[in-house]
Amino acid sequence: MRKSPAHLVLVETTPTAGFKIVAEARALGHDVTFVAHSLDPYLAAEGGEEALRTPARLLTGVPTTDPGCLLDVIGALHRKHPVHGLLALSEGHLPATAEVAEALGLPFESAAVMRRLRDKHAVRELLAAAGVPQPAFRRAVTPEEAVAAAAELGYPVVVKPADGFGSLHVGVANDAAEVAELAAAVAGARSYGRGVAGSGVALLEAYVPGPVVSCEMVTVDGTSTPYGCVDRVPAPAPHPVELGGCFPAELADDVREAVVRVVTGALAAAGVRRAHTHTEVVLGPDGPQIIEINGRLIGGYVPTMINYVLGRNIYHDVIELALGGSPSPSPAHGAGCIRAITAPAPGVLAGIDAEAARGAPGTAEVMLHARPGQPVRPARDNFDRLGFLITTAGTAAGARKAAEEAHALVRVRVEDGPEGAA
Structure with a gap:
């Protein structure tokens, strides 16, 4: 791995938490260039202007999902300021970033794997062939096909975009009318913003009852090692938005070992060889089953929570991996x-x-990124979350209690007006 100061390029990220990796890279002495389709999504968040001052360079107006255009821009940058590593924390921009890395000979997961992980149906087929535990599934391109698929699977069913992220257009359906409505929303979702196009293809999955956890891994040369599991606090049905979680999750040793074993098998089946991954798992009646694999570090402010527990910075690991380290x-x-x-x-x-929440016992940090005056609504997807608070304690039970008490002290004031965008 390169030990001297390096030049890293971050291709898109998440507002505003995603710029924490830039600050960490600069603190390590590295130079960072940020490449974006548009700065508007970042400026819309509270603290966006300050976050955009952390990279040394901003390159905007770049089609960041188009591998050829992205290579032209980063290639030209590389000739002036040699690039030593690429960073991508945004799901929809991983395949194009991986193609640029291959073209420039930089460390990264292969473009073939990153493209594969963006197609949840293709991953399902690979897991099925490898015998990895997962829910029964079907693919549908029209609401009519979705209704027929749901009848085959049996109710309730989960309906989601085959190439989605951020819990957008994901729901649990209990009858044909609900399936048709969710599938129609998926079919109409042809843009996820920041240049990320949607295929309109729906993936239907048998609903598996049980708590959901994620397993955070790093894979180097095909060997996957866990950081641990994060449990999940879901929003009320029918929109399974993640509203929180604890790290490490309170799991019996045999359950945790089973999760790691199933996730390791899933990553191998998907061909992952060099990446941080965030894999969601449901602890069903028959044991852990894979919900989905994401070829990136867990998102939002969750890495910040993990940092408090590890006593070190997980973003440093992402930077190390990007620079060829292990x-x-x-x-x-x-x-x-x-x-x-x-x-x-x-x-x-x-x-x-x-x-009041900031001063509550156990509170480590409170981050607000919503601006007064913006339309809001109760959470239907990850983009409806207005901020986060993090608590710490000696045990998960203590940290959870502190989080519940601090959360109860937060006051969100909403005035009459238009509902947030659907």
């Missing part, structure tokens, strides 16, 4: 919890009072 997870000390701050009703955000 990072290794370290053990957790204590536990952390994160909770999303959301709107209690649709309308216009008037303000968020989190001062």
Whole structure:
């Protein structure tokens, strides 16, 4: 791995949490260029202007999902300021970034694997061929096909885009009418923003009852090693938005070992050889089953929560991997919890009072990224979350209790007005 100061290029990210990796890279002495389709999504978030000042360079107006155009831009940059590593934390931009890495001979997961992970149906077929436990599934391109597929699977069923992310257009359906409505939304979702196109193809999965956890891994030369599992606090049905979680999840040793074993098999079946991955798993009646694999570090402010528990910075591992190194997870000390701050009703955000929560016992950090005046609604997808709070304690139970108590102190004021965008 390169030890001297390096030039890293970050292709898109998440507002505003995604710029934490830029700050960490610069603190390590590295130079960072940020490449984006548009700065508008980042400027829309509270703190966006400050976050955009952290990279040394900003390259905008770039079609960041088009491998050829992205290579032209980064290739020209590479000739002026040699690039030593690429970073991508945004699901829809991983395949194009991987193609650029291959063209420039930079460390990264292969473009073939990153394209594969963007097609949830293709991954399902690979897992099925490898005998990895997962829900029964079907593919549908029209609402009519989705209704027929649901009848084959049996109710309830999960309906999601085959190439989606951020819990957009994901729901649990209990009858044909609900399936048709969700599938129609998927069919109409032809853009996810920032240049990411949608195929309109729906993936239907048998609903498996049980708690959901994610397994955070790093894979180097095909060997996958876990950081640990994060449990999940879901929003009420029918929109399974993640509203929080604790790390490490409170799991019996045999359950945790089973999760790691199933996830390791899934990553191998998908061909993952060099990446941080975030894999969601349902702890069903018959054991752990794979929900989906994401070829990136877990998103939002969850890495910040994990950092408090590890006593080190997981973003440093992402940077090390991007520069050709072989990072290794370290053990957790204590536990952390994160909770999303959301709107209690649709309308216009008037303000968020989190001062009492900041001073509550166990609170490590409170981050607000929603601006007063923006349309809001109760959470239907990840983009409806207005901020987060993180708590820590010696045990998961203690961190969870602190998170619940601090969350109860947050006051979100919403005025009458238009509901947030659907």
